[in-house]
Amino acid sequence: VIMRGRVASLLEVGTGFHPELSGRENIYLNGAILGMKKSEIDRKFDEIVSFAEVDAFIDTPVKRYSSGMYVRLAFAVAAHLEPEILIIDEVLAVGDLAFQKKCLGKMDEVARGGRTVIFVSHNMGAVSQLCETVAVLDAGRMLFRGSAEEGVETFSRQLLGTANGSGGRLPHVIYCAPEGAPAEPSAITRIEMLDANGRPKGVVATWDTIVIRIVFSCEKRILRGSVVLRFDLPAGPTVILLSTQPDGALPLTFEVGEQYVECAIEKLPLAAGQYMIHAGLAIPNAEWLWRKEIGFLTVMPADVYESGLAPKVPRTLIALKHTWMRPKQ
DSSP states (O other), X not given: OOOOSOEEEEOSTTTTOOTTSBHHHHHHHHHHHTTOOHHHHHHHHHHHHHHHTOGGGTTSBGGGSOHHXXXXXXXXXXXXXXXXXXXXXXXXXXXOHHHHHHHHHHHHHHHHTTOEEEEOOSOHHHHHXXXXXXXXXXXXXXXXXXEHHHHHHHHHHHHHTSSOOGGGOOTTEEEEOOTTOOOOSEEEEEXXXXXXXXXXXXXXXXXOOEEEEEEEEESSOEEEEEEEEEEEOTTSOEEEXXXXXXXXXXXXXXXXXXXXXXXXXXXXXXXXXXXXXXXXEEETTTEEEEEEEEEEEEEEOOOTTSSSOOOBTTTOSBOOOOOOOOOOO
């Protein structure tokens, strides 16, 4: 491997940190390991702490930190080193969704500044958003190297041939409530993506017909309930809002125990890109019973207009079926 320029890496939670040292001390230790001068760390210290969102715990030994706090602090140090080459592994999956979005924005900023980011990930939306060139690896063998679009399609074909996606979760499962989480009076426990025939659908493309199955549970009977589903841009506005009521016309009574509803979408109109999914249970126009950012949906490119150009974010958000006409003069 030939490298030209200063290299920073974020490869594993806690790499370059000493558990007995405080967050403050580890910033200086980790910064020194990554090649930063003390004066440089002094100048960027406040910015690093602010980005990591650990202000209240900066003098606490990092052995007391959660894995998410570890990642936030480690990423903040690596990103503010201003390296010519930044290597990021899948470690960002440990952080919460809001911080993942923040990190993706920072990596995009680094790349746009003319520096190189080597991003290792199973998150195809992030890969499509950030990367210009993609290499697909399987058991140490390079299966593909080329454009991001073709690389994502190659990876998706490989994923369809496996039983499990990253993290042990089946590819069609968008959300699954964490094991051992405290029971809530009303909560969504699982969300799955299916095809029109009810089979698991691990990869979704523009204009695919999909069925979203939302499984939820209640401790008591609720006479007038509503299930809500929302698609947002990762750092932007709502693109699609769907609900059984008031946006839809499906009156629901929530029974005690586990139950589910399904939302069928013909020709999903979302352009290729990454979208954040929010889901909730509510009493229509009255109160929320449960709501949460539950994960990301990656929509794959598809040449739906047969023009040789697949509609993708950020060029467009919605791919409408339409016809151009030129009236006779």
